[in-house]
Amino acid sequence: MxxxxxxxxxxxxxxxxxxxxxxxxxxxxxxxxxxxxxxxxxxxxxxxxxxxxxxxxxxxxxxxxxxxAAARFREDLTAFQTRAANVLDLLGASRLDAEELTPxxxxxxxxxxxxxxxxxxxxxxxxxxxxxxxxxxxxxxxxxxxxxxxxxxxxxxxxxxxxxxxxxxxxxxxxxxxxxxxxxxxxxxxxxxxxxxxxxxxxxxxxxxxxxxxxxxxxxxxxxxxxxxxxxxxxxxxxxxxxxxxxxxxxxxxxxxxxxxxxxxxxxxxxxxxxxxxxxxxxxxxxxxLAVPGVNTGHPPVEWPVVDRTAEDGVLVWHVPLPGAIRDDLDLVRRGDEVVITVGGFRRIVALPSALRRCTVAGAALRDGELRLRFAPDPQLWPR
The missing domain is CATH 3.40.50.300 (P-loop containing nucleotide triphosphate hydrolases)
Incomplete structure (x- = not known):
């Protein structure tokens, strides 16, 4: 669909x-x-x-x-109370009736x-x-x-x-x-x-x-x-x-x-x-x-490609499109196999592509609405 x-x-x-x-x-x-x-x-x-x-x-x-939404919420919470009956009884908690539940x-x-x-x-x-x-x-x-x-x-x-x-x-x-x-x-x-x-x-x-x-x-x-x-x-x-x-x-x-x-x-x-x-x-x-546009069959997905530039520059470059991003509003933190991207009031924690998990961060740049993260292969993790 x-x-x-x-x-x-x-x-x-x-x-x-x-x-x-x-x-x-x-x-x-x-x-x-x-x-x-x-x-x-x-x-x-x-x-x-x-x-x-x-x-x-x-x-x-x-x-x-x-x-x-109200009816669905009542159904979900009523079902949850039924499943958690033993715990609620142990705690001495009284159950809520469906009629008194508000979303x-x-x-x-x-x-x-x-x-x-x-x-x-x-x-x-x-x-x-x-x-x-x-x-x-x-x-x-x-x-x-x-x-x-x-x-x-x-x-x-x-x-x-x-x-x-x-x-x-x-x-x-x-x-x-x-x-x-x-x-x-x-x-x-x-x-x-x-x-x-x-x-x-x-x-x-x-x-x-x-x-x-x-x-x-x-x-x-x-x-x-x-x-x-x-x-x-x-x-x-x-x-x-x-x-x-x-x-x-x-x-x-x-x-x-x-x-x-x-x-x-x-x-x-x-x-x-x-x-x-x-x-x-x-x-x-x-x-x-109203001249709204018709519906086409699909749209190219947003790609976050990893480009291998190890032969030229010794790094892998992760391209992340961020149209309209401002460098002063951008913050990046690597945490294990994830990277935390904060920009323009938005924040997302993204899992690193598998190839980049064996690399160390070598730098980052924001150009033309695209974030480019540079990763250097870790020689202790990459095969010779």
């Missing part, structure tokens, strides 16, 4: 663009599912038909869905990610369009699967499950109870679910469409979004320049800002201007009037 993730700064019209993208693909004969993330039915308002926790057929080829921060994000996973694994649709939250929340959301899997592996390493027979003995020696099998089984199940989400996000058929109004605020938001997405290895397929004013409008200051932003964007990535309709688009006719 082809997946298109759509985000942009708040108020940029990303939900409208998501609805228009899905409607166009469905009109061209592609079975399409559009998933919304907002609590209020902004997606339904754009489509001209109410959407909710159950998939709703909008047209013969278009289905809309807004997952219910905790992050529950909506997890619900949306699982909905994306479920939709991508379904064979009923060929295209999945996801209306993500505004850009800052969307970038945190896209980072969540990898970060949670990392935490799980550190807190409950899978290899410790092999010592099940020794746990009672170890518990007596340590004087503390050892984690029960159900805890490892729960962690393993979560790891599988998060891995499935990561697989969807990392699929070469998955790409991001940014939505922004051409102007100073939109230009800043796009620069930030491109950097955050690149650090996550997600390709920006196109930038939807939304609500573009016609040149005949007598607003010379706004038109000048618009031209400047469009020129800057066009030099950096594919841009698809969408004209301002003069009102908020509502319903199929208005959405059809």
């Amino acid at each position: 082809r997946t298109i993730l759509i985000t942009g700064p708040g108020g940029s019209g990303r939900t409208t663009v998501a609805a228009a993208t899905a409607l166009r693909a469905a009109g061209e004969g592609t079975p399409t599912l559009v998933v919304g993330a907002d609590r209020t039915d902004t997606l339904g308002a754009a489509l001209g038909a109410a959407t909710g926790p159950e998939p709703t057929r909008i047209t013969p080829n278009l289905t809309a869905w807004r997952p219910d 905790l921060p992050g529950a909506e994000e997890l619900s949306l990610l699982r909905a994306v996973r479920d939709a991508a694994l379904s064979e009923r649709h060929e295209l999945l369009v996801v209306d993500l939250p505004p850009t800052p929340r969307a970038l945190d959301l896209l980072a969540l699967p990898e970060e949670l899997r990392r935490y799980l592996r550190r807190l409950l390493p899978p290899e410790r499950q092999a010592a099940r027979a020794l746990r009672p003995v170890l518990g007596r020696l340590a004087g503390v109870p050892m984690p029960a099998d159900w805890l490892y089984e729960t962690a393993a199940r979560w790891d599988v679910e998060l891995a499935a989400v990561e697989a969807v996000l990392g699929d070469r058929r998955t790409a991001v469409r940014l939505v922004a109004e051409p102007g100073p605020a939109g230009a800043d938001a796009v620069r930030t979004a491109r950097l955050g997405l690149a650090l996550r290895g997600l390709p920006t397929e196109t930038l939807i320049a939304n609500r573009v004013l016609p040149e005949a409008v007598p607003l010379h200051g706004l038109l000048a800002q618009q031209r400047k932003a469009l020129a800057e964007w066009t030099d950096a990535l594919p841009v698809s201007p969408v004209a301002h309709l003069g009102h908020d688009p509502r319903g199929a006719d208005d959405l059809a009037a």
Whole structure:
């Protein structure tokens, strides 16, 4: 399944663009599912038909869905209490009833990610369009699967499950109870679910469409979004320049800002201007009037190649694309077989490619929107 993730700064019209993208693909004969993330039915308002926790057929080829994060949270926590019944009874803890549970921060994000996973694994649709939250929340959301899997592996390493027979003995020696099998089984199940989400996000058929109004605020938001997405290895397929004013409008200051932003964007990535309709688009006719781009078959993945320059310079060079990055905002730390990259308020811990794990860091440079990390082979680890 082809997946298109759509985000942009708040108020940029990303939900409208998501609805228009899905409607166009469905009109061209592609079975399409559009998933919304907002609590209020902004997606339904754009489509001209109410959407909710159950998939709703909008047209013969278009289905809309807004997952219910509260219901999913109640189901998950109720199941967790059932599995942890013995521990809760030992602690004397009283269980929470499903009716009194309200979602905790992050529950909506997890619900949306699982909905994306479920939709991508379904064979009923060929295209999945996801209306993500505004850009800052969307970038945190896209980072969540990898970060949670990392935490799980550190807190409950899978290899410790092999010592099940020794746990009672170890518990007596340590004087503390050892984690029960159900805890490892729960962690393993979560790891599988998060891995499935990561697989969807990392699929070469998955790409991001940014939505922004051409102007100073939109230009800043796009620069930030491109950097955050690149650090996550997600390709920006196109930038939807939304609500573009016609040149005949007598607003010379706004038109000048618009031209400047469009020129800057066009030099950096594919841009698809969408004209301002003069009102908020509502319903199929208005959405059809928006010239959103069609859906292609795929997009080249973001590559982080390692180039062998040992013959010329004695080093291996790791190329990491970071468009818009500033040297003063960049910080790098190697920790064992990982490197911690912090740039522009974003942070990611990345496992080194296998060849670089046997090397020492020889330097780094940021040029033309690309970080180049130089590694010198460690003679004690490399064969002669």
